[in-house]
Amino acid sequence: MTLRSVVIGCGHSLPERVLTNAELSTMVDTSDEWIIERTGIRRRHIAAKEETTSVLATRAARAALASAGLSGPDIDLIIVATATPDYTFPAVATQVQAALGSHTGAAFDMQAVCSGFVYALTTADKFLAAGAARRALVIGAETFSRILDWTDRTTCVLFGDGAGAVVLEARRGDGELTDRGVLSTHLRADGRHLDKLFVDGGPSATATTGHLRMEGKEVFRHAVTCLAETIEETFRLTGVTADQIDWFVPHQANRRIIDATARKLGIDASRVVVTVEDHGNTSAASIPLALATACADGRIKPGQLVLIEAMGGGFTWGSALIRW
Template sequence: MADCSRLVGFGGYLPEKIVTNQELSQRVDTSDEWIRERTGIKQRHIISGHETCNFMAAAAAQQAMEYAGLTSDDIDAIVVATCTPDQIFPTTAAKVQQILGIKRGFAFDVSSACAGFVFGLSVADNFIRNGQAKNVLLIGSEVYSRILDWSDRRTCVLFGDGAGAVVLSAEEITDTNKQNGILGVYLHTDGHYSDLLYVDGVPGQTGDACLLKMHGQEVFRHAVTKLSEVVEEALIAHHLTHDDIDWLVPHQANLRIITGMGKKLNLPLDRVVATVDRHANTSAASVPLALNEAVRDGRIQKGDLVVIEALGGGLSWGSSIIRL
């Protein structure tokens, strides 16, 4: 029988420094009330000192390996989703391999902004299904604080830094009627909307600084529609209904989008994992950070059917159905 990909390890890292809405209001024309009403965000974590994208990614990955009961000798591949690496190259994944002392396999990065973890999940899942790897580290690690315009209250209040990780391991499919692990991943990109959310340059390019730019209302409108459609696409493909879902673990961009998605799926709010109030938007790290929290505090149990979804710059968006 063929192998499926099972999520067997979970980890996360959040920087030590916490920046509250009140602190931000001393730097830009905003307030705690203004931010909470529009986003649900109360605080965010920002790197300082020794903390880097590489450091956070390795710390989250180490936790995930320990949770899975694996060592560096067991890892066949490392995939890191990030658009805020410490260097253009070598990749963040290669540095994680070095930091964790992993001697075998291969490592590379994927970049799809806030949808990066879902896109990386598809890549890692395919490696396992094709027999190219047995154990894959998948990490989302982001340092958005380095690409924010801290004078723009429309964007700087929305994001935070952090890293989340999972370990995917091969498991033989013995019952095709009730498959465990990743049932499917569904991805989309529409470059016609690429000017709605972008970074205005690359290091070394002349002109504007490399800062994040976003047309918030348009992104919000597309997020609600496209995320609903891609979740429905996944459910239909596996002959599932809203009633079959145990948990929704969405990208943590805005509490209004998160609660709106829960209502569309007829899920009570206590079945929707939300960390945006404390983490803000950590881009590719947001879904694995939320997964890690909900698994470790006992909300998500083995055998639960979990839906994840995310939308980011590109515009790119995707969903996955996973039986843990």
């Protein structure tokens, strides 16, 4: 027998304000057609001043707990993946913990940018599989609108704000691929590529928040190659094949990256969950937002094989195979 981290709840939170491509075209030199052709994005949500990352994270956490039939005190581990915390410290996770009335166990943030949710899920899985925690909240939450240069059309059209969360519970399994829960995780990083996707500020370097900077073509090239390699490793080590994947839920960065990665892996487009059109790139929040969307509309069902992957600044990247 082995302990598996089983997903028992899923939820999300989006800011009320929607920023369309048409509205963006009045702010920078761009157009709806240009953005859709290059990214697949039509709209994104932008947080109001009072909608901080911790506020969005807490809303998503409450929704995930409600779907699991649990409350804050039932959770003994909270991990928030974010690159846009409310404060340098304390961690967003501790703010969520206080808001939920969960006062036992650990709460901390994880920073791997767009890969943050995969990194956080993997970390939570290690806690639960080792018996160090019983139930975990894994949250991806971002307010990237706070770090965008709204005069740079190459970046400001891409990103949005939001949060998503899952509840994991340690349950006994047989150690087989038929078990429900997290079956396989793979994390990677290559710090040589800092200049291709980064924020040009920080407490130690500049004592400022800074703005996001990106070399889009280079990120695209590395993303398709690196993500395909880590997923192919998942297939090789587990024996799972592309046609056995019920749902492929990639990081929602860019429709072209999503399509290219799915083609490279041989995953049919009908089994790819795509929400980038409505949310834009919400960094660490994008995968749990997509999961929550596909669960809510009935696509993802218990027992199905779900493959998630993401790549973020650093570079960091990773994947996880989950039987829902």
